[in-house]
Amino acid sequence: MNEHSASGKAGRRKIPSVWIVRSCVSAAMLALIFHFVPFETVWAAARQFSPGLWLAALGLFVAGHAAAAFKWRMLIGSGISYRSAFRAHLAGLAANLALPGVAGGDVVRAGLVFGQANDKGKLAMGSIADRLLDTLGLALIALVGATYAWGPRLYEATQLRWALVALALVVATGFAAAPFLDRSMARRAASGKVARILGSMIHAAAELSRSPGRLLACLAISMAVQCLFVGINIAFAQAAHVEAPVSAWFFAWTTAKIIAIAPISLGGLGVREASMAGLLKPFGADPGQVIAVGLIWQSVLYASGAIGFLVQVRRPEREKVAMELN
Known part of the structure; x- marks a missing residue:
């Protein structure tokens, strides 16, 4: 009895409370969405998507993340092959969507x-x-999209403008200050494991700041990949006959993705769709159609996560076969 009780408790500990909270937030957001938007409206819009369009979107999505893995490899230093970086990047996609824990x-x-x-x-x-550049790239795309979508009305949105400016300043200041912090810490003997790790990270940041061309190239790659993803969603929107300007999609999609970065749901499920529907409503987009686009996009994300999971599952088998052959 005691052994069964202990094993039962151990099994229950395998599901962290953070994962349960995220699942509840996503479920609550979806329930709220379908409370205000009839499910029939969303389903009717979702039926407009062809399997060919969905498969093309999945292929482009994976290709975009192949470029994102290349960008990440440019930032993390030597010793890691592109194949390993891409495989790890795909595993990260799977973890981002439904990892049962606080690690992303x-x-x-x-x-x-x-x-x-x-x-x-x-x-x-x-x-x-890599994460900071991705977020900065999203913010810049959102700002450009908002400029064209809102026009003169953007000047009234002072909070949005200052938030984007503050983000850019934080990233720029961090890299600019890294060389000074690096020299300061080099004059002191680091004591303790945490201090040594922190010093190593600051030194790496200082090296990156001395290569502004690499940082700008990585930012350009990030923005190109995000624009590709926006383009896929615009194709979905056209299939669902969503009425909204292209510039509004660049503004709303990137802003919704920034909002969904907050670790309060499962891969942004529910949060992204609700945010995007609200942001596109002033431009005449039907919320039900926008939510359908968001959910179809979410299915692409989960399919890519499944690919990442399968790649990791098959990896030990391939390595075992290789060892046996040797």
């Missing part, structure tokens, strides 16, 4: 290549820089 896909993909990295600090700092 960035931690998972870095962990998978940790043993290959020549500079662990550069791997950590490069992964952080």
Whole structure:
């Protein structure tokens, strides 16, 4: 009895409360969405999508993340092959969608290549820089989209403008200050594991700041990939006959993605769709059709996550076969 009780408790501990909370938030957001928007409206819009369009979207999505993996590899240093980086990146996609814990896909993909990295600090700092550049790229696209979509009315949205400016300043200031912090810490003997890791990360940030061309190239790749994803959603919107300007989609989709970054739901499920419907409503878009587009896009995300999971599952089998052949 005691053994069964202990094993039962251990089984229950396998599902962290954070995962349960995220699941509840996504479920609550979906329930709220379908309370205000009839499910029949969403379903009628979803039936407009052809299987060919969905498969093309999945292929373009994976291709976009192949470019994103290349960008990440540019930032994390030597010792890691592109194949390993891409495979880890795909695993990170799966983890981002439904990882039962507080660690995100960035931690998972870095962990998978940790043993290959020549500079662990550069791997950590490069992964952080990758996330910051992605967020900055989204903010810049949102700002450009808002400029064309809202026109003169954008000047009334002072909070949005200042938030985007503040984000850009934080990222720029961080990289500008890294060399000074690096020199300051080099004059002091680091004591303790945490201090050494922090010093290594600051040194990696300082090295990145000395290569502005690389940072700009990575930012350009990030923005190109995000624009590709917006383009896929615009194709979905056209299939569903959503009435909204193209510029509004660039503004709404990227802004909704920034909102969905908050770790309160399962891969942004429910939060992204509700945000995008609300942001596009002033432009004449039907909320039900927008939610249908968002859910079809979500299915592409989960399919890519499944691909990432299968790649990781098959990896040990291939390595075992290779060892037996040798």
